[in-house]
Amino acid sequence: MRSRVLALAVLAVACGGEKPAVKTSSSPKPPGWLAKVPASGESLYFSGAKEGAASLEEGKASAIESARSQAAQYIGVEISAEHHDVMSTEEAENKAKDTVRSRANAMLRSAELADVYYERISREVGAGTVDRYDVWVLLKLPRAEVDKERQRQAQQAEQTAAAASARYREGRDQERQGDLIAALVRYRDAVAKAREVAGNTPTGDRELATAAALLQKAQDAANATQSKARRAIVVGPDWVAGAVTQALSRQGFTAQ
Known part of the structure; x- marks a missing residue:
């Protein structure tokens, strides 16, 4: 105690x-x-x-x-x-x-x-x-x-979104002409540009009005086009498969 x-x-x-x-x-x-x-x-x-x-x-x-x-x-x-x-x-x-x-x-x-x-x-x-x-x-x-700087950035974002839309449409034209590699390059470029800006940035395109809508469309188109290119390698003649594989490789893509 x-x-x-x-x-x-x-x-x-x-x-x-x-x-x-x-x-x-x-x-x-x-x-x-x-x-x-x-x-x-x-x-x-x-x-x-x-x-x-x-x-x-x-x-x-x-x-x-x-x-x-x-x-x-x-x-x-x-x-x-x-x-x-x-x-x-x-x-x-x-x-x-x-x-x-x-x-x-x-x-x-x-x-x-x-x-x-x-x-x-x-x-x-x-x-x-x-x-x-x-x-x-x-x-x-x-x-x-x-405020002036914010306006400049908004204008630049809209220009980037418009450029992304243009690249996407170029990709569609190339795909219609059967040039899958050229189409894939343009779709990927459109995806990259659309990712640089806010999703609500206007593109100036009536069909794809915002960068978010354009991004989704370009991603889907790129995935579908790459799948077509892979199928061409699998089912096409050897000379076609070789040409597609080489073209993919030159653009930094793989055929796997």
């Missing part, structure tokens, strides 16, 4: 010796934009946060990246320097995509840092103190430039 009482007394002294964490903030009270970003006719605002950062600088940098990501989602681009290859090998289209990313990334990097709020949580550990920072930032972008 005495040992239990002694143990409880030691535990109480130990616990009582721990000092609570001390929180200090950059302003007497949190700014209103933490709950809701400001609304302005001339500017767009995006907030970002980082909790538990080892330093104020680290927390600020991470919070800024978070806010940029929010802005990028609104603008409609990915913040990335990585080049994403697509099935289409047309160099001009790849350059256009890189131009969009570069233009949008430059806009995001130039965003004005409108405000910073942070809370520092300090805890005594041993003979020293450990600080952690919760940081929030508010970025400001000119609305006119953002």
Whole structure:
């Protein structure tokens, strides 16, 4: 009994010796934009946060990246320097995509840092103190430039969807003429282009009005055409099978 009482007394002294964490903030009270970003006719605002950062600088940098990501989602681009290859090998289209990313990334990097709020949580550990920072930032972008960029991207998406529709119709023409390999190449290209844009992007085609409808049609056509090419290999004369196999191989397809 005495040992239990002694143990409880030691535990109480130990616990009582721990000092609570001390929180200090950059302003007497949190700014209103933490709950809701400001609304302005001339500017767009995006907030970002980082909790538990080892330093104020680290927390600020991470919070800024978070806010940029929010802005990028609104603008409609990915913040990335990585080049994403697509099935289409047309160099001009790849350059256009890189131009969009570069233009949008430059806009995001130039965003004005409108405000910073942070809370520092300090805890005594041993003979020293450990600080952690919760940081929030508010970025400001000119609305006119953002809206202009979104319009440019929408126009480019519509152009890509229209190009996909054109490639699909070229594929149908080639298939009617009996050139299965040429048709398959065009169907695959149409699929790749349709995948690059949102499903509701208009194509300008009355029959296939949206990119989603076009994508499904082009995929079905590509699968059916490849099946026809395989049947030609299986049931056709040797010279036909050999020619089809070689043509498929040149375009990066297999006959299996």
